Amino acid sequence: MSCTEIPNAVRKVELFYDDLAPTYDHEQFQTAVSLSKRKECELFSARFPELFAGAGRVLEVGAGTGIFTIPIARHCREVTAVDISRNMLGVLERKAAAEGITNIRTILCDVEKSGIEGTFSVICAFSSLEYMSDLPRLVRKLVGRLDPGGVLYFITARRSFLRFFIQMGNAVRQKIWLKAYGSREMRKMLRSAGCDHIEINTHLFTVLNYGGMLLEVAARRAMPEEPAKEGRERRR
Numbered sequence: 001m002s003c004t005e006i007p008n009a010v011r012k013v014e015l016f017y018d019d020l021a022p023t024y025d026h027e028q029f030q031t032a033v034s035l036s037k038r039k040e041c042e043l044f045s046a047r048f049p050e051l052f053a054g055a056g057r058v059l060e061v062g063a064g065t066g067i068f069t070i071p072i073a074r075h076c077r078e079v080t081a082v083d084i085s086r087n088m089l090g091v092l093e094r095k096a097a098a099e100g101i102t103n104i105r106t107i108l109c110d111v112e113k114s115g116i117e118g119t120f121s122v123i124c125a126f127s128s129l130e131y132m133s134d135l136p137r138l139v140r141k142l143v144g145r146l147d148p149g150g151v152l153y154f155i156t157a158r159r160s161f162l163r164f165f166i167q168m169g170n171a172v173r174q175k176i177w178l179k180a181y182g183s184r185e186m187r188k189m190l191r192s193a194g195c196d197h198i199e200i201n202t203h204l205f206t207v208l209n210y211g212g213m214l215l216e217v218a219a220r221r222a223m224p225e226e227p228a229k230e231g232r233e234r235r236r
């Protein structure tokens with residue numbers, strides 16, 4: 001992956017996470033935000049056997065301190081962990097080294113601006129796609145990096161009444177307006193990026209089937225159409 005110059009628009013994100021890195025894991029599990037992180041961990045664990053156990057090359061976008069990267073790395077061939085924050089990746093690298101994990105490749109860059117090299121059997125993201133300025137474009141780019149039949153799996157913010165208050169809180173704290181998406185627009189985005197078998201679920205504070213604050217998405221890159229077998233369709 002070639003790392004290009006980081007534009008100003010994402011500099012705030014980089015600085016925010018560079019500052020937060022030393023206390024990020026504590027915040028994620030020991031404060032009020034742990035409700036959301038614990039739900040993500042629960043969803044991840046449920047998907048783990050199907051998606052990550054025994055996987056080949058995995059790309060994680062916005063890997064942060066490696067809360068998900070490390071368990072994935074223990075059970076797949078190699079993880080490429082991309083993040084814009086040097087300090088977040090520093091924490092990830094120290095945690096991996098402490099556990100003797102050697103199959104994580106960290107790449108410091110803005111995933112929206114950088115070229116991604118190679119292909120992956122799974123591409124995943126946890127609480128990071130809400131930071132992207134042009135998600136439809138990024139999704140097309142990521143799907144293009146999946147092996148045919150490979151899976152894009154992510155958990156991100158779902159647009160909802162409750163989510164709006166979280167977005168406001170975030171704007172005050174991080175000075176960043178996080179994006180949130182509805183299921184329908186997400187499905188459309190994935191379809192036009194070349195996915196089939198699209199599964200979208202909503203979680204966290206779901207009220208009477210009105211969906212929750214999180215979107216959990218699993219979508220497969222469509223397989224190339226099989227060439228029609230010679231003579232098979234011929235009718236007399």
Ligand SMILES: C[S@@+](CC[C@H](N)C(=O)[O-])C[C@H]1O[C@@H](n2cnc3c(N)ncnc32)[C@H](O)[C@@H]1O
Nearest residue numbers: 017062063064067083084085110111126128131
């Ligand atoms: C809320 S944290 C999530 C970290 C990790 N995925 C987790 O669930 O603990 C969001 C992460 O996305 C990263 N990020 C945001 N925008 C990015 C971009 N354009 N390119 C790469 N990483 C980005 C941030 O630096 C941060 O580490």
